[in-house]
Amino acid sequence: MAATKPKRIAGDERRELIALAAGRLFAANGYAGTRMEDVAAAAHVTKPMVYRHFDSKKDLYLALLARHEDDLPSFFEGVDVSEADRSADSLVRVILEVWLDYVRANAHAWAMLFRDNSGDEEIQAFRLRVSRTAREVMAAFIAQRAGSRMPPEQVEPTAELLTSGLAGLAMWWIDRPEVPKPVVVDVAARMSAPAVG
Amino acid sequence: MAATKPKRIAGDERRELIALAAGRLFAANGYAGTRMEDVAAAAHVTKPMVYRHFDSKKDLYLALLARHEDDLPSFFEGVDVSEADRSADSLVRVILEVWLDYVRANAHAWAMLFRDNSGDEEIQAFRLRVSRTAREVMAAFIAQRAGSRMPPEQVEPTAELLTSGLAGLAMWWIDRPEVPKPVVVDVAARMSAPAVG
DNA sequence: TCTCGTTGTTACCGGCGAGTAACATAGCAC
């Protein structure tokens, strides 16, 4: 739409443009919620061009996931490992900083790898609402218990970390019936302590 | 297939059987990965029966989500709030116990509300692999830093809680560009401390 | 026993979207 005349572009370059567009769409709308025609349109091409570069929709999606997976370890390279002069706490903070930079710079990749995505807008909205409620309940609890010891602007992100972490821990436990409950309680209690201890 | 003769059952009862079967399938295979015909078969009925009780596939899915959402607060009722004689830490542990009981008893509901589910088996497998790798890396880090202070069987669940929590925190931050990075670093560092401090 | 509403089935429609065949042309090699 920028150019009325379809511009001819080298294959490898076009492939990158398609991958880029597809990454955005998949991250935003999920696998089922993204149509190949949309991908093509977003890359300013038509469907057969997409299929010239990727065998199938799943192939395209998995290719993107694989690429992002390969990129992941690269963020470690940013960590300055001259930790001799660093306190333990300081090292962790450096790692977290680099990690957050990576996340910001690769939001699409992060979303594809870790964000939930049913593909349906209404369902998405419902789950967002549930998550928000859980976060609010948790935030209220944290504010009540950690109150004065935590800056207000840190309450919500702390609540998000805890609810997400506990939800993940729950799934982990569901998949491992052999793990005794006290173990999980101990873990959850210890990790919750900085927020609600 | 148990009975060769199709058994006649009261409407409300049938509706519950369909909801139950659908819950299992949706939790296991996700929204896109579940066909209405499968739901019907799992409830030992045919498709039109499902549509007699639920207007559409989405209606069925949302009805289940809504039901589970309504059930959620019920687990709080199990908490003995006579906290006067309880230490702060003990109260948190009681809450966690009750919560875990709820999770075990309602695994399908929990999975529908919080588990990611693309619907495609291969994609699912890929994401599981990425999560497992992340958990392993984190577990190694925790073992190295918290080493002697943590029982070995608690390392993996702790790693799972942290990776899930940080992934969630990252998504939260991506959606809120206005939040300054130091806030997120502070939160992540404080909450990580019990594991890697 | 006859009726009628409820429970159930078989056998279909229709559309959406993944994937493709066949054709068009830009532009480099010579």
Add this chain to the structure above:
DNA sequence: GTGCTATGTTACTCGCCGGTAACAACGAGA
């Protein structure tokens, strides 16, 4: 200029699956 290949398009096919019409029979109540 004259091919020849890589890049691009139009215009389809086709299967899957959500949803439905039409019909069958059970069994409670008269």
